[in-house]
Amino acid sequence: MALRVYNTLSGEKELFVPLIPGKAGMYVCGVTVYDYCHIGHARAGVVFDIIYRYLKYAGYDVTYVRNYTDIDDKIINRANQEGTDYRTIADRYIQAFDEDMARLGLAKPTVEPKATDHIDGIIRIIEALIAKGHAYVSDGDVYYAVETFPDYLKLSGRNLDEMQAGARVEVGDKKRHPMDFALWKGSKPGEPWWQSPWGNGRPGWHIECSAMSMEFLGKTFDIHGGGKDLVFPHHENEIAQSEGANGCQFVRYWLHNGFVNINAEKMSKSLGNFFTIREVLKKFDPETLRFFILSAHYRSPLDFSDQNLDEAQSGLERIYSCLAALDVVLNGTNPAAEIAVIENLSPVGLELQEKIEQFIPRFVEAMDDDFNAALALGVLFEMVRCTNRFLAETKETTPLSLSLVAHVRHLFSEAGGVLGLFTSSPAAWLEGLKTAKAGHIDMSPDEIERLIAERSAARAARNFKRGDEIRDLLLAQGIQLLDSAQGTTWNVK
RNA sequence: GGCGCGUUAUCCAAGAGGCUAGGAGCCGGUCUGCAAAACCGUUAACGUCGGUUCGAAUCCGACACGCGCCUCCA
Numbered sequence: 001m002a003l004r005v006y007n008t009l010s011g012e013k014e015l016f017v018p019l020i021p022g023k024a025g026m027y028v029c030g031v032t033v034y035d036y037c038h039i040g041h042a043r044a045g046v047v048f049d050i051i052y053r054y055l056k057y058a059g060y061d062v063t064y065v066r067n068y069t070d071i072d073d074k075i076i077n078r079a080n081q082e083g084t085d086y087r088t089i090a091d092r093y094i095q096a097f098d099e100d101m102a103r104l105g106l107a108k109p110t111v112e113p114k115a116t117d118h119i120d121g122i123i124r125i126i127e128a129l130i131a132k133g134h135a136y137v138s139d140g141d142v143y144y145a146v147e148t149f150p151d152y153l154k155l156s157g158r159n160l161d162e163m164q165a166g167a168r169v170e171v172g173d174k175k176r177h178p179m180d181f182a183l184w185k186g187s188k189p190g191e192p193w194w195q196s197p198w199g200n201g202r203p204g205w206h207i208e209c210s211a212m213s214m215e216f217l218g219k220t221f222d223i224h225g226g227g228k229d230l231v232f233p234h235h236e237n238e239i240a241q242s243e244g245a246n247g248c249q250f251v252r253y254w255l256h257n258g259f260v261n262i263n264a265e266k267m268s269k270s271l272g273n274f275f276t277i278r279e280v281l282k283k284f285d286p287e288t289l290r291f292f293i294l295s296a297h298y299r300s301p302l303d304f305s306d307q308n309l310d311e312a313q314s315g316l317e318r319i320y321s322c323l324a325a326l327d328v329v330l331n332g333t334n335p336a337a338e339i340a341v342i343e344n345l346s347p348v349g350l351e352l353q354e355k356i357e358q359f360i361p362r363f364v365e366a367m368d369d370d371f372n373a374a375l376a377l378g379v380l381f382e383m384v385r386c387t388n389r390f391l392a393e394t395k396e397t398t399p400l401s402l403s404l405v406a407h408v409r410h411l412f413s414e415a416g417g418v419l420g421l422f423t424s425s426p427a428a429w430l431e432g433l434k435t436a437k438a439g440h441i442d443m444s445p446d447e448i449e450r451l452i453a454e455r456s457a458a459r460a461a462r463n464f465k466r467g468d469e470i471r472d473l474l475l476a477q478g479i480q481l482l483d484s485a486q487g488t489t490w491n492v493k
Numbered sequence: 494g495g496c497g498c499g500u501u502a503u504c505c506a507a508g509a510g511g512c513u514a515g516g517a518g519c520c521g522g523u524c525u526g527c528a529a530a531a532c533c534g535u536u537a538a539c540g541u542c543g544g545u546u547c548g549a550a551u552c553c554g555a556c557a558c559g560c561g562c563c564u565c566c567a
Contacts, residue, residue, distance in 0.1 A: 011497095013509090031567075044567035074565070158563070162495045205565085227567030228498095234566090257567065258498095264559070268566060295516075296506065301498090301560075303505080311505060311517045318516080321531075366507090375507050378515035385515095385533085392523090392532060464526060471528075482530050491530085 003058060003368045005223075006299060008231060008254040009155055013370055018222050019252065024060040025221035026052065027213040027251075029230055030112070032069040033093035034078045037100050038274040039289070039304060040227065040260045040267055046290050047257040047298040047371075048225050049106045050419055054367050057418045064109040065216045067209060068094050071116050071202055076191055086192050090114075100277040103286045105420045113212045115203065119194045121211035122203045125245045126183045126196075134244040138174040140186025140199045146179045149240045155254060156232040181237055183207050206237035210250075214242065224251040228258055228299075258296075261303045275304070284309050285436065287421060287429070291316045294373040294419060315381075316421075317433065319412075322384045324426035325391055326409045335402045344400065352390045352404055355383050359411045363418075373419060380415060383408065437492035443477050452481065452488050 003016040018024045028048045031041055048066070055062045070090035079086045094114075115122075126142055129135035134148045146152045146160065153159060160179060182204035187193035193200040213221065219242070226235065235254065242250040259266045262273045280289060283306070292312035296302045345353060359379065366375040387408050394401050416422030424432070438445070455470040471481055474490070482489045 029567075032565085038567085040567045042567090047567090072565090156496080156562075158496060162563080225567095229562075229566050232562065233564090259561075259567075261560085266561065266566095270564090270566070299498095300506090307517095308505060314518095315505095315516050325531095372507075375514075378507065381515050388532060459526080462526075468527075475529085480529055483525075483528085484530090489530095493529095 004370055005253050005255060006370045007252075008256050009251075011157075014253065016222075016253065018060065019220060022059070022061055024055050024062045024223065025065075025217040026055070026062060026223040026225065027065045027067075027209070027217055027221065028109075028224070029209060029226035029234065030066045030068050031093075031097055032072050032074055033090045033097060034072065034074040035093060035269075036096055036276045036278055038260075038267065038269070038276050039280055040274065041097075042100070042104055042277050042280075042289060043260050043293050043298075043302060044225075044227050044257050045101050045106050046104060046293045046420070048255075049104075050294065050373055051223075051225070051255070051298075051371055052109070053107060053418050053420060054371060058364075058368075062110070063217060065111045065113065065213060066109040067212050068097070068112060068114045069205070069208065070094065070114045071192065072205060080190075090116075103281060104277070104290055105286065105423060107420070111216050113216065115208035115212070116194075118208060118211045118215060119203065121215050122184075122207050123196050125207060125211055125214070125241060128245040129183065129241065132244065134240070135183055136176065137198050138176075140201065141174055141182055142184035142198055143175055143180040144183055144237065144240060144244075145176060146181070146240065147177055149244050151243065152240050153232075153236055155236050155239060158232070181206065181233065183241070206234055207241055209234070209238050210241040210245070213238075214246070219246040220249050221251060223253045223255055225255040225257070228256045231256060257298045258301045261301050262305075264301075264303060267304065280309075284313065285429075285433065287424065288313045288316055290420060291377075294421075295377060297370075297372055297374050299370075313433070315377075317430070319380060319384055319422070320424075320426045320429050322387055323409070323412060323422060324430055326387070326405050326412075327426055329391065329397060329405050330402070330409060333402070333406075335399070335406045346393065348386075348390050348393055349401070349404065352386050352408070355386045356404065356407050356411065359383060360414070363415050367418065376415070376419065380412070383411070434491045441478050441492055443474075443479065448474065448479060448490055452490065455481075456488060 004013045005016050006013045026048075028044070031037060037045075048064075052062060052064045068090070071086060075086050075089050079089045082089070126135060129144065130137065130142070133145075135142055135144050184196060184198055184201050184207075185204060186199055186201040191202070193202055213224070224235065224238075231254075239250050261267060262275075265271065265273065267274045277289075288309060289312075292309055293302065295312055295315070362379045363376050366372045366379060369375070387405075390401075390404065397405075412422055451470050451474060455467045458464075458466040458470070474481060475493075478493050479490050480493045482491065
């Protein structure tokens with residue numbers, strides 16, 4: 001049983017062997033803070049959150065670094081549009097990012113550095129690159145000379161000649177080679193700047209990640225993550241910078257998450273077909289969004305639509321309903337999960353017992369296989385079905401049934417801790433879902449209650465015709481009635 | 494133009510040669526005055542054409558369709 005991860009560099013799943021036994025260093029490219037995050041950011045955040053959680057669960061001492069890119073053309077443009085400074089914009093959207101990610105239940109990384117706090121480190125790397133002949137100064141800018149780095153494009157599996165055939169590369173007159181990229185940009189009037197040996201200016205986009213990862217994780221570390229779209233040029237350039245400057249391997253395992261699609265097309269700022277996390281969370285609860293993201297493998301494309309979110313919500317509701325039923329049985333007690341006697345178990349009880357024993361091994365097997373959360377969820381659902389069956393046939397609780405139920409509950413908490421799910425109290429989550437749905441109807445709760453009372457009276461008088469009329473009336477409003485021995489309640493369909 | 498990925502039942506989705514994935518839905522059952530909800534059960538698939546193999550959704554080849562990267566992107 002060992003963790004295997006898909007490494008973009010090799011194009012294969014590889015056994016995960018950390019640089020230092022028992023430890024894992026992980027760097028994930030965060031966001032450029034110039035606008036609210038969209039659900040593509042949510043996916044990247046959730047994906048690497050469960051990778052982080054699973055590495056910890058697997059026993060590694062993990063150092064997780066996720067940066068904020070807080071200086072960039074887009075931030076400056078936004079500041080100019082609003083007539084303010086870059087810092088105001090960056091700080092505003094850093095805060096927004098933190099709020100969004102907290103709502104999605106992301107665990108805090110070990111460090112969340114900002115590019116602008118690492119200008120010194122950035123300058124040191126650029127100096128080293130110049131000294132080694134990998135970079136050159138040109139009219140206040142500094143560029144990386146890609147032809148001096150033979151391994152350039154090894155991550156994306158291209159070559160320089162083919163890239164040029166793409167013909168979308170502009171040949172700047174400051175560059176020696178059209179593919180050379182900026183490490184340092186001389187500041188234009190009105191732009192923020194920092195002092196450097198090459199004059200006042202600011203860092204290029206790629207260099208900050210080389211500087212910050214080296215600062216917190218060293219010259220070589222285990223995992224570097226980000227969206228697929230960062231493979232080229234961002235991560236390719238990071239390799240050129242870090243390996244060019246340090247002369248040793250930069251990253252051992254490159255992990256890239258797939259995109260969120262809208263109607264099978266990539267969702268992106270440039271296409272304008274994106275939804276912000278905030279918009280989505282007005283309609284769906286954060287855990288539903290997280291569950292949806294986890295329902296596909298992290299490298300696969302994920303098609304976003306209301307229908308798919310609805311389905312995710314139904315699935316999550318199924319699990320929470322089961323957990324709520326477990327909590328009712330447990331009724332606040334916390335019996336030992338150890339099973340003392342397993343004679344007397346019915347076939348269904350024996351099956352549950354078997355599922356319980358297999359649960360963690362199967363869960364771990366799924367997650368060990370390149371963090372296959374979708375498969376892991378399948379294991380959870382099998383447990384739900386088996387548990388429901390057991391609860392349905394168990395009329396009275398016994399110490400044995402209680403211990404089985406408690407064991408199941410513990411397992412869901414354990415798996416939920418890795419997936420970042422089931423953190424709410426099941427009853428509260430289900431109630432919250434009902435309340436949220438109730439916000440979408442026109443009828444007031446008082447009016448509904450009045451009609452329910454009238455219907456109950458009619459039914460008591462065996463006037464089922466009138467009772468059914470009221471039921472149909474409410475249903476037309478999207479309100480469905482739930483009759484039970486305790487009376488009638490309602491929810492929104 | 495170059496490089497790469499994908500195509501699994503009504504929909505979403507896992508699956509790296511022989512083992513019921515799973516979810517949503519449909520349908521059937523339990524429950525109910527009848528329903529609904531809930532629960533249980535059940536159904537069905539591997540883009541096309543070839544090849545390798547005792548055996549292919551899975552490996553190889555061709556084709557078709559879709560998508561991504563090559564420009565800022567998660």
